[in-house]
Amino acid sequence: MFELLMMWDWLGFAIRWLHVITAIAWIGSSFYFIALDLGLRKAPDLPVGAHGEEWQVHGGGFYHVRKYLVAPAEMPDHLTWFKWESYSTWLSGFALLMLVYWVGGELYLIDQSKADLALWQGILISAATLSIGWLVYDRLCKSGLAERPTLLMVLLFVMLVAMGWGLNQVFTGRAMMLHLGAFTATIMTANVFFIIMPNQRIVVKDLQEGRTPDAKYGKIAKLRSTHNNYLTLPVVFLMLSNHYPLAFASEYNWLIAALVFLMGVTIRHYFNTRHARGGNPTWTWLATALLFLGVIILSSLGLEHEGDDAREEAALSGTALAMANTEGFEQVHEIVMGRCSMCHAREPFWDGIRTAPKGVLLETEGDVARRAHEIYLQAGVTHAMPPANVTYMEPEDRAAIRRWFRATQM
Numbered sequence: 189m190f191e192l193l194m195m196w197d198w199l200g201f202a203i204r205w206l207h208v209i210t211a212i213a214w215i216g217s218s219f220y221f222i223a224l225d226l227g228l229r230k231a232p233d234l235p236v237g238a239h240g241e242e243w244q245v246h247g248g249g250f251y252h253v254r255k256y257l258v259a260p261a262e263m264p265d266h267l268t269w270f271k272w273e274s275y276s277t278w279l280s281g282f283a284l285l286m287l288v289y290w291v292g293g294e295l296y297l298i299d300q301s302k303a304d305l306a307l308w309q310g311i312l313i314s315a316a317t318l319s320i321g322w323l324v325y326d327r328l329c330k331s332g333l334a335e336r337p338t339l340l341m342v343l344l345f346v347m348l349v350a351m352g353w354g355l356n357q358v359f360t361g362r363a364m365m366l367h368l369g370a371f372t373a374t375i376m377t378a379n380v381f382f383i384i385m386p387n388q389r390i391v392v393k394d395l396q397e398g399r400t401p402d403a404k405y406g407k408i409a410k411l412r413s414t415h416n417n418y419l420t421l422p423v424v425f426l427m428l429s430n431h432y433p434l435a436f437a438s439e440y441n442w443l444i445a446a447l448v449f450l451m452g453v454t455i456r457h458y459f460n461t462r463h464a465r466g467g468n469p470t471w472t473w474l475a476t477a478l479l480f481l482g483v484i485i486l487s488s489l490g491l492e493h494e495g496d497d498a499r500e501e502a503a504l505s506g507t508a509l510a511m512a513n514t515e516g517f518e519q520v521h522e523i524v525m526g527r528c529s530m531c532h533a534r535e536p537f538w539d540g541i542r543t544a545p546k547g548v549l550l551e552t553e554g555d556v557a558r559r560a561h562e563i564y565l566q567a568g569v570t571h572a573m574p575p576a577n578v579t580y581m582e583p584e585d586r587a588a589i590r591r592w593f594r595a596t597q598m
Contacts, residue, residue, distance in 0.1 A: 200287050207280035211427075214273035215420055221270075222417050226463035228255055237261060258403045263395040271385055278377035281427075282318075285370055289314060289363055292540075295575045296363055303358040313358060317367050318374045321351065325375055326382070334411060344415070348372070348449055352442035360576045361436035362429065368445055369426025372419050379412035417460070421452035433565060433572030434487040444483050451479045488569075511557035516592035523588060524550050524563065527579040564593035 228240025239257040243250065289297045290311050298310040305313075325344065333340040351371065355364040387405035394401040425448050429436050435444050458472040511517065531538045532550035548562065549555045556563065566573040567581060568589035574581055 200284070203280055203284050203287060207277065207284055210273060210276035210280055211424075214277045215424070217270055217273055218416065218420060222460065223463040224253060225255065226460055227465065235260070258406055259391050259395050259401045263392065267392070269385075269388075271380060274377045274380045278373060281370065281373060285314070285366070289366065295578060297359060297576070298363075299358070299360045299576050301577050301580070302356075305358060310358065313355075314367060317351065317355065317371050321347075321371045322374050322378050326378070329411065329415075334408075337411060337414070341415070341418070345446075345449060349442070349446045352445045356442045361438070361441045361571070362575075364441060365426050365429040365436045365445055369423050369429070372423045372426070376416045376419055376423070379416055383412045384409040418453055418456050419449075421455055422449045425452075433570045435483070437566075437570035437572035438487045438489075440486040440489055444486050447479045447482050447486070451476050451483075454479065509557070511560045511596050512553050514592060514596045516588060516595060517553075517557070519588050520563070520592045521553055521556050523581070523585045524556050527574055527581045527585065528563075528567070530579070531574075560593055560596060564589060568593060 224242055224244075227242050229242065231241050234241060234254065237256050237258065237260060239255045241252065241254040243252055245251070293307045293310055297314065298305050298307065324347065328340060328343060333343065348368065348371075352364060352368050355367055359367065387409045390405055391401040422445075426445065429445075435441060438444060454472040454475045458469055461467060461469045528550045530536065531541050532544045532548050532555075534544070534549060534551065536542065536544060544550075548559060550559060550563070568586050571577065571586075
C-alpha cells in the first residue's frame with residue numbers, strides 16, 4: 189500500500205511539472221506572436237498580400253519575418269503549426285484537476301459549510317463548468333456580437349464574475365479560483381482546437397487546391413486570438429492562487445478574481461500598445477495599482493478585526509516561550525489539537541495523508557507556538573485551513589486564535 193501511495197504522489201508530481209512546462213511553452217509562444225503581430229511594419233518591397241514585416245535580432249543572428257493576413261500566393265514547402273503547446277497544457281491541467289480536485293475532492297473541492305453535496309455531485313458541477321461554459325461563450329462569439337468586440341468582452345467578463353460567485357456558493361475558495369482559471373483555459377484551448385486551427389486548415393486546403401482563401405476565416409480566428417491574449421495573465425494568477433490564502437480564502441474571493449481579470453486587461457493593454465508602437469500608456473500603471481489595492485482591501489473585508497491593523501498583520505515576533513505564556517494559548521492549543529493535528533502530526537492519522545502537509549507539525553505546545561503566525565493567517569484571519577473546513581472549525585475557534593495572536597503582539 190505504501191508503494192502504491194508513493195507512486196500516486198510521483199504521478200501527481202509528474203503531471204504537475206508537465207503542466208508547468210507546457211504552459212511556459214504555450215504562454216511564451218503566445219506572447220511572442222502577439223508582440224510580433226503588433227510590431228509589424230509596412231515596407232515598399234513587400235510581396236502581394238503581405239501585411240507587414242519585422243526584423244529581429246536574437247541569439248547572435250537576425251530574423252526577417254513577414255505576415256500575410258489571408259495567405260501567400262502559393263503554399264510554402266515547410267509550414268510550422270503552433271497547437272500542441274496549447275493542447276498539452278490543457279490536457280495536463282485537466283489531468284491534474286481530476287487528480288487533486290476530483291480524487292481528493294473531500295478535502296479540496298466541496299465546502300460542506302456552504303453546500304451539503306456528495307462528492308459525485310461536486311464533480312458533475314466541476315465538469316459542467318468547463319463544458320457548458322465553453323458552449324455559452326462559443327455561442328456568444330458566433331452571434332452578432334462578433335461585430336461588437338468590446339461589448340462581447342464586457343459580456344464575457346460578466347459571465348466570468350457570475351461563474352465565480354456561483355462556484356463560491358458550493359466550492360472551497362481555492363477550488364472556486366482554480367475552476368475559474370480552468371474554465372478560462374478551456375476557452376483558450378477550445379478556441380485553438382475548434383476555431384483557429386480548423387480555419388487555418390481551410391485556408392491551407394484552398395491554397396493547395398488553387399482557390400483564393402476567404403479572408404473571413406482569418407478574421408474569426410483573430411477575434412478568438414485576441415480573447416486568448418487578454419485572458420492569459422488572469423489564468424496564470426488563478427492557477428497559482430492556492431498559494432495565497434488572503435486571495436482564495438477571503439469572503440469576497442470571487443470579487444478578487446474579478447479584479448484580477450481587469451488587472452490582466454490593463455497589463456496586457458500596456459504591453460500591446462507598446463508592441464504596436466502606439467505610445468506609452470502609463471495610465472494603465474495607476475489603474476493596475478488601484479485594482480490591486482482593491483484586491484488588498486477585499487481580502488480583509490468581512491473579518492472581525494480587533495486592534496490595530498498593523499499589529500494584526502505583523503509577522504511572528506518574540507520567542508516561542510512568550511507565545512506559549514500569552515493568555516489564551518491553552519485554548520488555542522486545544523483547538524489546534526482537535527481541528528488540525530490529525531493531519532499536521534508526526535504520524536498523521538487522516539486517511540490518505542502519510543506526512544504532515546508542507547512539513548508543518550501542530551502537535552505539541554512548542555509546535556503551536558512556533559507556528560503562531562501561520563495558524564493566525566491560515567485559520568484565524570482566513571478560512572484557508574482546515575481545507576474545506578472538514579473538521580468543522582467554528583467561528584468562535586477562529587476568533588480565539590485571532591485574540592491570542594493579537595495578544596502576543598502587545
